[in-house]
Amino acid sequence: MTAAEIADAVASGRLTARAAVADALARIAxxxxxxxxxxxxxxxxALSAADALDARLARGEPVGPLAGVPFAVKNLFDVAGLPTRAGSRINRERPPAGRxxxxxxxxxxAGAILVGALNMGEYAYDFTGENVHDGPSRNPHDLAHMSGGSSGxxxxxxxxxxxxxxxxxxTNGSIRVPSAxxxxxxxxxxxxxLSRAGSFPFVGSLDHLGPMAxxxxxxxxxxxxxxxxxxxDPVATRRPAEPVLPGLEAGxxxxxxxxxxxxxxxxxxxEVFEAVRRAAEALGAAAVVEIPEAARARAAAYVISAAEGAALHLDRLRTRAADFDPAVRDRLLAGxxxxxxxxxxxxxxxxWxxxxxxxxxxTVDVVLAPATPCRAPRGGETTLVLDGVAMPLxxxxxxxTQPLSFIGLPVAAVPVWPEAGLPVGVQVVAAPWREDRALRVARALEAAGLARAPVAVGMESPPQEAA
Incomplete structure (x- = not known):
């Protein structure tokens, strides 16, 4: 069930919050x-929160638009009672978060119920989803392949x-890459x-938090x-909330x-360019635009990420270098x-x-672009080929992704499936503060049947022996 379906079932009494949470916990186990x-x-x-929500429902009290929906967060979010590890060995020695x-x-x-914290690349400096301390998060559509990162x-x-x-x-693509x-x-x-308060930073001038579903x-x-x-959050806008759900189906x-x-x-x-072409065709989009100096933007984003990330971790690098993922440590030292x-x-x-x-x-409202240069590589791969040249993966x-987050543009990542094999992602890019447009286009692609996010084959129900 989707989050919306669970919330509707809980609010209508067809499903209890405890049952929704218990099912999620059983699937995780x-x-x-x-x-x-x-x-x-x-x-x-989670079960305690579910019982409290069910009690509020029984008393006829309002419970919010996400009533009973189980959710989980990347482990750089503070969770009361847990150290905020941010994918690292060092951080798990910190005191548990107070709230x-x-x-x-x-x-x-809004009624949602937290069920846990999720694996990630160390200190969010990763696109693979491979963590040397906690092991790699694997791609459920093919467990031999990467989940992407850092929100793997x-x-x-x-x-x-x-x-x-x-x-x-x-920061540079860590929602959009694993989505793809x-x-x-x-x-x-x-x-x-969106507020970043109560999360562990990577690059303060580039960090964003957001949902995946x-x-x-x-x-x-x-x-x-x-x-x-x-x-x-000193960076969080003072703009009032601008709900997007009411206009989602506007076409x-x-x-x-x-x-x-x-x-x-x-x-x-x-495959990645074919996915963009198919999305454009489904939307009737024929115009082509060139984002000026995108390659230079990517290079500048790389410089700023490396320098700011290194500044944040400089004391740890001086005293605990051996406790870093070597790949992350070396990039931070270079920064x-x-x-x-x-x-x-x-x-x-x-x-500029x-x-x-x-x-x-x-001149345009929305721009479509590929999310990644390839589909999910196999786990452990270290190179990929760009323009015929083998590059560090x-x-x-x-x-x-980097040229777009570099200036904070809102982007919806949309999954598109080739005729066979793993999915690819399309970025739906809008002007600042126009998340509504990005999501309307994403919804149109979903309604047209081009974009979809199925549960992986073999994961539809837990293994019989674990039931």
């Missing part, structure tokens, strides 16, 4: 040994049907739209529940939709050596680029 999406399961807390992160609290205020557990938990809703973070690899929907909102309606429900200013006839050409039309496998003038140049370019892309959105999966 039966299936997660194969997928490795969860690092912590908060079963006692839940802001978005966890907002989802629970968030994508894997959805594709395996363990929960209908997860939260992830996205695992075949689910994801939303990276505008930078500053198996339908656009579920994305909209979660996104609407989490909106609103938050004094605990796309009034929207000017284009396909990203140039940089976004080369350097990937044929610590980037000359300050280069970072300054990247920031100046960022301001934001203005240039804003001008582009005066871990940093280069984000070639199409």
């Amino acid at each position: 039966a299936l997660d040994g194969r997928v490795n999406a969860f690092t912590d399961v908060t079963g006692e807390r 839940d992160g802001a978005l966890v609290r907002r989802l629970e205020a 557990g968030s994508g894997a938990a959805l594709a395996a049907g363990l929960v209908p809703l997860t939260l992830g973070s996205d 690899f695992c075949g689910c929907f994801g939303l990276k909102p505008t930078y500053g739209r 198996r339908s656009t309606r579920d994305l909209a429900l979660a996104y609407d529940a989490m909106q609103g200013p938050d004094p605990d 796309t006839g009034d929207l000017r939709i284009a396909v990203a050409g140039g940089y976004f039309a080369r350097g990937g496998d044929p 610590a050596m980037i000359p300050a003038p280069l970072v300054e140049r990247a920031q100046k370019f960022r301001r 680029y934001a203005g240039a892309v804003a001008a582009l959105f005066e 871990r940093p280069n999966i984000g070639v199409f």
Whole structure:
């Protein structure tokens, strides 16, 4: 069941919140040994919350639009009683969080019920979903393949049907990459739209938090529940909440939709560009636009990410270098050596680029682009081929996502399935603060049957011996 279906069943009395949560916990117990999406399961807390919600329903009290929906969060979100590990060895030695992160609290205020924390790449500096401390989260559609990262557990938990809703973070693509690899929907909102209070940072000037789900309606429900200013996050916008659910089914006839050409039309496998073509055809979008200086934007995003990430972890690198994932450690050490003038140049370019892309959105409303240059690689692979050149895999999966999050644009990730094999992702990109447009287009693609997020074959029901 989707989150919307569960909430409707609980609110109408056809399903109890306890039954919804108990089912999720049973699926996690039966299936997660194969997928490795969860690092912590908060079963006692979840069942207690479910009983409290059922009691409120019995008294006729309102319970919120996500009543009884089990959800889980990337383990860089604070969860009361757990150390916020952020995928690392070092952080799990920290004291347990004293309270839940802001978005966890907002989802629970809407009736959703937290069932656990999810695997992720160390300190979110990863596109693979392979964690050296907790093991890799695996792609439920083919367990020999990567889930993507760094929100790998968030994508894997959805594709395996363990929960209908997860939260992830996205600095350079960490919601959109696992959404593409695992075949689910994801939303990276505008930078500053959703509070980041109560989460462990990676790059403060680029970090976003957002929902992942198996339908656009579920994305909209979660996104609407989490909106609103938050004094605990100095970056969070003071804009009032702007619900997207009421207009989700409005269609796309009034929207000017284009396909990203140039940089976004080369350097990937044929399947990823074919998915964009199919999406454009389904929407009747024939225009092609070129996002100016996208390659330079990607390079500048890389510089800023490395430098800011290194600055955050410098003391840990000095005293605990051996406790890092070596691949993450080496990238952070390299970031610590980037000359300050280069970072300054990247920031100046960022301001120019934001203005240039804003001008582009005066002529179009939505732009379609591939999410990744390939489908999910096999676990353990370290290289991929871009434009005929073998490149390091871990940093280069984000070639199409980084130029967009670099200036905080809202992007919905949409899963499209080739005739055979693993899914690919299409990015639906809108102007700042226009998440409504991105989600309307994502919903139109879903309604047309092009975008879908099924539970992985073999995961529809728990193994018989575990039942």
